[in-house]
Amino acid sequence: MSRVQWIPRVFEWRSKMTVAQLAPVITRKSLENTYRYGGGVISILLSAEQTGGQFSVWESVQKPGSEPPLHIHYTSDETFFVMEGTMRFMVGEAIIEAPAGSVVFAPRGIPHTFKIKSEFVRAITVCTPGGFEVWFRTLGTPAAGFDLPDQVEPFNPADLPRMIELGRKLGTETIRPVEF
Template sequence: MIGSEFQVSRIMSVVALNGQGQIVHSLPYPNSLRTIRITANQTNGLFTLMEGTIQVGEGMQLHIHNREDETFCVQEGQIQFRLNNDTFFASKGDCIFAAKRSLMAFRNKNTTGTRVLFFFTPGGIEEYFYKASPYFAQQPPNTNVTDKFAEDYGMELFGMPIWDDAESATKTLVKHID
């Protein structure tokens, strides 16, 4: 019986215009800025959308998200990824889905103007960035505090990987369709 057995939830539509959103410092690098475009509160917890330019030399250490999947969509430039046991480059138009509990890292080796969209499902990870941002902005960044926040939000951190550039250069992005 519809109505008595189901509770219908309506999520309001969201329009995030270019330039709108909250800017956060996302990593312990100068100018490592991301914009939280759509929040979990706006999507009833379904997802969080973040975007940003990844500066040359900037990257995220090996880590695992235990609470959310993460999807990367490269809008401009090229990013080097480590996803579980694979290392590869992703370029403009490529999307990478990293299921929760995947071991991953990324860096911008040498491409100016690399832009990426980050989708986190379910949403809520923006709360980590809101808390960590002031500590990443400090010079030097206070990573002892941000590492604790990461743990509080279900992330495990393992340090920067040793990047095998020769292996990455010979691999193409594999698309799996099951």
């Protein structure tokens, strides 16, 4: 089969694929989709509901001390786009320095976390499939503004049962805090 004959068959195959009919969505950061969580500000830019469950996207602005403990997403992948600041990721055994402009992929089933290594960080996270943004909507509080709080909110042990139950529903397990 020549290359010329093969290409039309690829396009023919693609044209027969069925895809969910989704409407185009245009969003931007607003107070209606922004939450305070753990000393950071999370703006949900696209939710699973808006993408047919295919993915979700959020912007996070955080400072040191607001990072998550080591955790695993069993059913979703996370891709982090570091827009401002510097982060250090632990993904499995790998330690990754990620200055602004870096993209870090954390596959499902691999323990991961990050540390903020600058005064603050702004990152865009894509979660595939979507749905994890429910974590921020459920455990966060609606933001009154986009500025970072003066202090990182201390962990409240009373929140732990809710976090564990929500993690089960979302296919996520918290392992432990780690230093790296």
